[in-house]
Amino acid sequence: MEVDAIPNGSASETAMENAAAATISPTPSKFSGLAESLKLEHQFLRVPFEHYKKTIRANHRVAEKEVSAVISSVTDAADRENMSREEAVHHFTSLVSRLQGLKRKLEEGNRTEQMQAQKCRARLDHLESADADNLAEWNSTRLKRILVDYMLRMSYFDTAVKLSESSNIQDLVDIDVFQEAKKVIDALQNKEIAPALSWCSDNKSRLKKSKSKFEFQLRLQEFIELVRADKNMQAITYARKYLAPWGATHMKELQRVMATLAFKSSTECAIYKVLFEPKQWDHLVDVFRQEFCKIYGMTLEPLLNIYLQAGLSALKTPYCYEDDCTKEDPLSQESFRKLAVPLPYSKQHHSKLVCYITKELMDTENPPQVLPNGYVYSAKALEKMAKENSGKITCPRTGFVCSYSELVKAYIS
């Protein structure tokens, strides 16, 4: 871009300010750009760490539970009168083997923890490894990571595994974490609730903290299934046990679902009919996905959608939807245009001129030149054209012909 002379005194004040601002290049250096982009990788570190933490906590709970069970069993034996020798031998043999089992579990748990720690560390190392020299490769790995994330969220596990293995990025993606979700999702899609409920109890405290009502929704569905099967008495018993505790916070929904007892599953009444529809199960899958993402500190949307949205907005100009949009612009493609329709256009504070002929940026080195008909091309392109055509310039868009000497330079700030 041409850096302009100092504005003269007669200019309006805003023009002066603008002109002054225009001389400061806002383009961030490559390096600060890289640092900024790495800051987007929160989830990349967070997810394996949550997984690691979860394993540590679970292993610790097992140790605590087993040890206290053994202690109370010893206390029991000590407090019992007249335990026979045989009984005592039997009792202690089983305690000893229980402890041996615990030791094995602890070792195994420790191994898992080490492996997960290794994964966390691999991610730190990967972030640290990004620098100017390997940026192209690093960026290509990032795209693969983002695609694996998309596959996992959409439950395309085979593709996720294939992509991560063929690119050797297993440590950089969260397939293991999503395996846990897969069990629950598969079951819900088969209209089985049990794995989802056991997931809820594994994550009780976290779900409670975020005021999740996922478990309640699962219970409601189980109740609905009892009503559907005409097991009314069973449904009532079930509701007393599992739904009533949610009454304090979710009375309205509770009442609504209890009313189905009066209507049965064949009801035509819209409010109740919907409760019996199979899409309720799809809804449970969606809710589960969200809860799952929250617990692991993931964005609710696939990373791909987030990056695509930001990228499309940053690239979108009114010119993208015209026929002569260059092929190199993703927005020249129908599929990308379609995705970008509901998104805002980009905003620029500074002119950016791209030569129609060479597609190169026109700047101080390669300044814009104006033909008598007002069409602008880069100096490089016009010089070349003049050289090859003995000084004759033909405007590629209008067919207008002039001589090289008729060109004037434009100063764009």
Place this chain on the structure above:
Amino acid sequence: MELDSIKDAFDRVTKKQKLSSSKSHEVVDQIHLELEQVLQKIQLADNPECPVNLKSVFSELKTKLKDIAPLTQLESTQKELNTALTKYPKLVEKSFNPDISKAYRNVDFDRHTVNQIIASHFYRQGMFELGDCFISEAGESESAASMRSPFQEMYQILEAMKSRNLDPALNWALNNSNKLNECGSDLLLKLHSMQFMEILQNGDRHDALKYARTYLAPLASNHLAELQKLMACLLWTGRLDCSPYSQSQLLSVTNWENVAEELIRQFCNFLGQSYESPLGVTVAAGVQGLPPLLKFMNVMAGKKQEWQSMKQLPVPVELGREFQFHSIFVCPVSKEQSTEENPPMLMLCGHVLCKQSIMKMSKNSTKSFKCPYCPTDIDATRCRQLYF
């Protein structure tokens, strides 16, 4: 990226994890040992020579376990571990952008469109098996695989080139020679030259000459200089490495790479595709565009509603020059982007402003004004509209 403090925090976690783990082992070992001893004693109780009072053995054990206080021991190391476990994510959260979806607009992307884009990406990267696997797993229709066969042809040509077989490449270039000519590409000549050099390197002067007459001569009118150079190589048949051309472009590996690149470029061009993967370009633009948007959302917190309906991004997003596909003119006076109604105008001095600014400064062309960038007097009626 400066990750030292984060790495330190993580090291603390793993250190405490190891401590806690070995503590658990130790505690369980202790109990195990005690119980085994008791078990031995009970088994000895059968021996009438040294009778054992079970009751006292049990209460002795009970006291011992109390002294070991296994649960307290377990808890003590776990406490330290917990502290480290809480600190690390907090530090990570502080150093990173904890929620990159803050600038996400709640629009649902059509899943099939996204899947089709991904499938095309896999195929254009030459990952055919993966693309197939994806399409079948996602249950997408055949049309999502529309890019498969054209890109497969391209990769077959490239694979052959890697093993120094130019036939498929030449075949393709011959079939597309008119189109190549139209866009000024001399790919065909380059491929023929490479083939000619291959024959020469294998030492067959006769074949080389025949090849040159058949394929290179017809191209001579436009590429005489290249042809002369190639024909001169005939003098060094079989010992090109000691010819004046040994260091030349013609023989180098990079030449092969450059020609392969040119082939990809033209191949994609004729397919109506870009040279770079459009998915890769868009995601890379997103990575650059997201930080300023997130910064803005942090400032604008609470105005999420407005964000959802904006027609234009609220802040400028500066992308690298590889993402500039269109000329954007921003009037330096009004700071607005030019439009058809408000086009850029060239003033006599060579500076450019948009029409509205000129109208304003000239009071609707009724008086002359001074260019804000140089002391020239400007007559608004003599400004010319520009087309970038």
